Amino acid sequence: MTSLTIEIGNTRRRLSGFCLRGLLLAVLTAFGVMLGDRPAEACGGTGKALYDCLATKLDYKASMIAGIRADPEAPIAARALQTAASQLRAATSKAQALSAISQARSAISAAIQQSKAAGHGTPIWAQVTNTLAQAAALIQKKG
Secondary structure (H helix, E strand, O other): OHHHHHHHHHHHHHHHHHHHHHHHHHHHHHHHHHHHOOOHHHOOOOOHHHHHHHHHHHHHHHHHHHOOOOOOOHHHHHHHHHHHHHHHHHOOOHHHHHHHHHHHHHHHHHHHHHHHHOOOOOOHHHHHHHHHHHHHHHHHHHO
16 A cells, blocks of 8 residues: 555656656747747847848748748748858848848749749748848848
8 A cells, every 4th residue: 555655656756747847848949939030120230240140030040941841942942041141141231231132032032933833832932031021121221
């Protein structure tokens, strides 16, 4: 009888430990998602600091999109965002930063045309174009 009581107590402790670990993992994951997917307006500063912040946002979005295995256009979109991010990091002026965004936009529009011609309509393109539009607007606003 005593051994059964001890065994039940041990099982409860183990279960509560698993529950606490699961809760902690859920909270940390939610916090990480909130930090990583902040809008581009959260980027402060101007010039090089702004371009680096936006490049980090584009890299984050590219890694999210690259993780989508079901969409055949995901690697193309991710590559365009990564290229724009590397060009933004190299940019030293507002014109270079806007040029990086516009090059990514034209690569994305060509990919959209190919996707439509192949009969694929995916929501990834809307995410990518919105992200690039936000970045361009912020560069124009803050420089």
